[in-house]
Amino acid sequence: xxxxATALTFRDAVDTDVDALVGLVESAYRGDSSRAGWTxxxxxxxxxRTDPEGVLEIVKSPDGKVLVAExxxxxxxxxxxxxxxxxxxxxxxxxxxxxxxxxLGRTVLTRAERLARETWGATEMHMTVISVRxxxxxxxxxxxxxxxGRMTPFPYGDERFGIPQRDDLQFELLVKELA
Numbered sequence: 001x002x003x004x005a006t007a008l009t010f011r012d013a014v015d016t017d018v019d020a021l022v023g024l025v026e027s028a029y030r031g032d033s034s035r036a037g038w039t040x041x042x043x044x045x046x047x048x049r050t051d052p053e054g055v056l057e058i059v060k061s062p063d064g065k066v067l068v069a070e071x072x073x074x075x076x077x078x079x080x081x082x083x084x085x086x087x088x089x090x091x092x093x094x095x096x097x098x099x100x101x102x103x104l105g106r107t108v109l110t111r112a113e114r115l116a117r118e119t120w121g122a123t124e125m126h127m128t129v130i131s132v133r134x135x136x137x138x139x140x141x142x143x144x145x146x147x148x149g150r151m152t153p154f155p156y157g158d159e160r161f162g163i164p165q166r167d168d169l170q171f172e173l174l175v176k177e178l179a
Contacts, residue, residue, distance in 0.1 A: 006072050008104070010111060013059045013066035013078065018052050020075045021059075021066065021092075025050050028094040030162070038100055039136060044169065045162035050092070054160065058082075058092060066092065067115065069108050077108045081116055087124040087175075088116035109143060117178045125178055128152065128171035137174065145174040 013021060027033045029041045029049045041049070059066050064082035068075045076099050080092035090112055095105045116122040129137055131151065141147070154169035155161050 008076075008107065009070050011068055011070070013068050015056065015059060017066075017068060017075065018055050018059060021055050021068070021078055021094075022050055022052055024075055024078060024096060025055075025092060025094040027097055028100075033097060035097075039095070039097075041130070041133075041162070044130070044132060044165050046165060047159055047163040049162055051160060055092075064089075067108070067112055069104065069111075077104050079108055079112050081112055083116075083120040083122065084126070086122065087126050088120060088122040088178075090116075090125050090127040093127075105139075106143065113176070113178055123178055125176045127174050129174055130154070131170050131172040132166075132168065137172070140174050143176070145176045148173045148175055 026049055028039050030045065030047070055066075058064065058080050061082065063084070064080060067079050067081060069077040077095040078092065079090060079094075082089040082091070090109075093105070093108070095108070113125055116125055125145075127140070127145070129140065131137075137147065150173040151170045152173075154164065154171065156164060156167075156169075
């Protein structure tokens with residue numbers, strides 16, 4: 001057994017984490033580094049996935065938080081949680097490509113669901129996923145999320161969200177009841 005691995009710790013993100021969070025999100029979804037993991041969007045979107053201004057806005061939001069998971073003082077995963085009445089929104093989920101497939105994502109998602117329930121009394125977790133991301137949607141379905149068929153358009157022409165490589169992108173709402 002490897003006893004040199006350090007424990008995973010969780011905390012809320014702060015302003016000084018923004019650059020590390022942007023780097024993590026970009027590495028998990030865009031460019032060649034993202035291909036080391038299975039969550040890459042490199043074949044459907046190029047350009048940026050997020051930017052420091054957008055991440056800072058989420059970190060500072062009075063209605064939410066960014067949960068970070070650290071190992072050896074390095075942020076290895078993160079997610080956004082936002083309180084929206086009776087439900088919470090889950091977004092900006094990223095796991096370092098070298099840690100994907102290790103169970104870390106499942107651990108972060110479980111922690112986020114528990115926090116939404118305990119902190120805000122949320123009865124459901126909502127998220128949106130690009131509808132062509134079948135493998136990713138299947139991963140969420142195995143964790144109790146259900147497809148709703150409710151779609152919202154992808155923001156074509158707004159490069160803050162990336163440069164689409166196909167013309168059929170849209171977001172589907174996934175929902176899980178938090179018992």
